[in-house]
Amino acid sequence: MxxxxxxxxxxxxxxxxxxxxxxxxxxxxxxxxxxxxxxxxxxxxxxxxxxxxxxxxxxxxxxxxxxxGNTYRRDSALVARAHAAVGRVSRDFGHTGYVSIRDGADVIGLTFHEGSRMLRVGTPVGQRLPAFAAATGRALLARLPDEEVARLHPGPLAPPSPNAPQGMDELMQRLEAVRRDGYALAIDESNPGVGSIAVAVGNAAGSEDACLCIVYPLALVDDAERDRMIAALLAEAREIHTRPGATVTARSAAAA
Amino acid sequence: MxxxxxxxxxxxxxxxxxxxxxxxxxxxxxxxxxxxxxxxxxxxxxxxxxxxxxxxxxxxxxxxxxxxGNTYRRDSALVARAHAAVGRVSRDFGHTGYVSIRDGADVIGLTFHEGSRMLRVGTPVGQRLPAFAAATGRALLARLPDEEVARLHPGPLAPPSPNAPQGMDELMQRLEAVRRDGYALAIDESNPGVGSIAVAVGNAAGSEDACLCIVYPLALVDDAERDRMIAALLAEAREIHTRPGATVTARSAAAA
DNA sequence: ACTATGGTTCCATTTTTCGGAACAGCCATG
DNA sequence: CATGGCTGTTCCGAAAAATGGAACCATAGT
CATH class of the missing domain: 1.10.10.10 (Winged helix-like DNA-binding domain superfamily/Winged helix DNA-binding domain)
Structure with missing residues (x-):
């Protein structure tokens, strides 16, 4: 070696x-x-x-x-725009939001906006999670063809909780739902009492993509509020896709 | 090589x-x-x-x-406590605060708390600055003997602004003032319109130390307010030194 | 003093690296 | 469609570094 x-x-x-x-x-x-x-x-x-x-x-x-580590991809045009977009949704609803990317079969949080509520979800930046068991992970996996997803999971899945997909069949079904709906949901999955909404953005062809995500305490969010957050994230994602030229420098996104 | x-x-x-x-x-x-x-x-x-x-x-x-990079020393007991201390001062006064450390003749921001005011100073995390020209840097340099400071600056100083020390003599004088007062000040120095207050904590013997710092827009802070911030930082530093055992896990410091 | 543990140094053998030069891919231009 | 400029890759023997077992140190606990 x-x-x-x-x-x-x-x-x-x-x-x-x-x-x-x-x-x-x-x-x-x-x-x-x-x-x-x-x-x-x-x-x-x-x-x-x-x-x-x-x-x-x-x-x-x-x-x-x-x-x-501090400069890692934060200045990539896509991540910067995603960061700004998540920031708007996070601010509007008061919940923590973050941008994450996929690395093989894992997802990793890249940047975050802390929520403004007294009760809020912590910051998972830099933490590596199995993609199949997280909303962000499934939002990103859903962009891959099924065989690629299978290739990434050679062994049997090790679901961390009863609400995570319990096997490849269930995972594939849930990925299909993500493809249909345009967003991924994880309720009470990796973290008890926590819900997440995730929407992928960027070029699915693997060249560069990322994921917008809002995490919230289940106790604070009813179905209607959740649907409003989903709509807000989808709108931000659409904005990013329909105007790919609009650049946001990381500096202006990070500044006040 | x-x-x-x-x-x-x-x-x-x-x-x-x-x-x-x-x-x-x-x-x-x-x-x-x-x-x-x-x-x-x-x-x-x-x-x-x-x-x-x-x-x-x-x-x-x-x-x-x-x-x-994401786990770098954030969980060191000292840095975690410093982070929490800066967070309190930052929240009380509404200005951005951060923890930084020295690496040779440079200082680097490690963690930060963003200010809550509309007008606030951006986040310098991960950025490397010449120590002699920053409040944090001088707070940390002041803990070294003069000859060590001189050894770290073999060439002539390259002051980035007229308010930074213009030579070794002036630097030594200002370090002496820091040793006397217990804090370092930088007004309109590296960044125009910005003031910083810095107080060093930890074991000066080089084994492990860090620096609490508050940065603020000069337009918002009069002398009285500045003195209150200085007092608050000094009080936090004293607390850290007088109760070295009180541990704060990074998790609880980072969480909501 | 003795032992256990963790860390370092030594040395001949094996494996990489080094760097110049020749070669290949890719555009734009004439 | 050649041509030239540019960037990146491959090839090669000579030179240097990594390897791993064993012997050697340092420290703390008994």
């Missing part, structure tokens, strides 16, 4: 739950000799990928990773 | 203004043969560091960088 790909593997060992790793931990996780890992982690630190945790033997991702 | 450090250099070529790079651009920026860069960028893509931009020859940082 080449150094670079091993370094990639090392970085993948970090997560929200594993923010700090030692030589031995990495060696065990990747089944590599300690001598190797020892040198590799040091080299990665010299190169800026990692930094040593003060008063500890551990390593953690370096500031370089933070800087890079 | 080893592959890993070259890869680090490549990543450093990206910035908010350069979100996408081609083989030729990297080759010129780093003075490397194109053959090398061609293979390296491909290897970096295979390893997850980069991704190809659709419908373009360019590369951009990969989603792996985004995921790593």
């Amino acid at each position: 080449t150094t670079l790909s091993t370094a990639g593997q090392v970085l993948r060992c970090f997560s929200a739950r594993r923010q700090e790793l030692t030589v031995t931990e990495v060696a065990e996780l990747l089944s590599l000799p300690k001598s190797n890992v020892s040198r590799l982690l040091r080299a990665m630190r010299e190169a800026g990928f990692l930094e040593s945790v003060p008063d500890s033997r551990g390593y953690r991702p370096g500031i370089l990773m933070f800087e890079l | 080893t592959t890993l450090s070259t890869a680090g250099q490549v990543l450093r070529c990206f910035s908010a203004r350069r979100q996408e790079l081609t083989v030729t651009e990297v080759a010129e920026l780093l003075s490397l043969p194109k053959s090398n860069v061609s293979r390296l960028l491909r290897a970096m893509r295979e390893a997850g560091f980069l991704e190809s931009v659709p419908d373009s020859r360019g590369y951009r940082p990969g989603i792996l960088m985004f995921e790593l």
Whole structure:
């Protein structure tokens, strides 16, 4: 295995739950000799990928990773417009909204607008979730042909809750509904008490797409309100598609 | 030069203004043969560091960088507490607040709370600024001995505005004032019309420290209000120092 | 002092990398 | 439809780096 790909593997060992790793931990996780890992982690630190945790033997991702992560695709024209669009809906209804993208069989939150209500849903930015079990994920999966979806899920599904699709058949049915309706819904699915509405935007051909999403506490939203939010998201998505030229710089979208 | 450090250099070529790079651009920026860069960028893509931009020859940082950047030190006990403290001050006064850290002679914004006023200052998260020319930077530099500050600035200072320190002498004087007062001020310095108040927290010994900061439109804040904000920040910093055990999980700090 | 644990260094062998040059793909232009 | 300019890729032997087992250090706990 080449150094670079091993370094990639090392970085993948970090997560929200594993923010700090030692030589031995990495060696065990990747089944590599300690001598190797020892040198590799040091080299990665010299190169800026990692930094040593003060008063500890551990390593953690370096500031370089933070800087890079911060510009990730936020300035892509599509994501910037999606961010602005979600912001309008989030503001109008007071619930948290975010933009997410798909990476293989997962979805990841890219940007968010925090809701203004006392009771609101937290921020899932940077968190990786199985796409099939999230509204955003199904909105994005629905743009792929069935065989591609199947290819992305070689093993049996591991539904995190009873309201998530329990198998490929159910997933395919729900994707069909998303294609018909133009939006995806997840009620009480990954998170109890939480509902999400998701609408995909962008070029479905895989070149670049993203997903608008509003998440809300089920206790605060009745069916009528939910339908209004769906309509608002669909309208924003239509606006993005019908006027693809209208650029929004990330700066103006992020500023007040 | 080893592959890993070259890869680090490549990543450093990206910035908010350069979100996408081609083989030729990297080759010129780093003075490397194109053959090398061609293979390296491909290897970096295979390893997850980069991704190809659709419908373009360019590369951009990969989603792996985004995921790593998102957990960067946000869950460090100190940063989490600082974030919560800044949040209180930001909410009470309505101005934008953020937490930043020092990296060599630069400062970088880590987390922020957006202000609630119509007129407010934007979000500098992930942006790298020369420490000597920012309130946050001077608050953190002031914790170092003079010779260390000098070591960090081998060349002559390049002040970005007339209100920034114009030379090492003036910088040292202003750092002395920061040490005396316990806070740093920057008025109309890096950004016209903007004032900032910064207070450092954490273990000055370099092991881990961070900086609380409030930024505000000068038009909205008179001297009395500014003094109240200074007092509020100093009180929060004192609280953090006098009760070092009180932990705040990042989750509860980030959640609603 | 002794041991357990985690981390580093050493060294010969194996595997990559290096960089110049030749080559291939893609447009625009003549 | 050639031509030239530009960008990116492949090829090759020489040079350098990574590998992994074992021996070696450092630290904390008994």
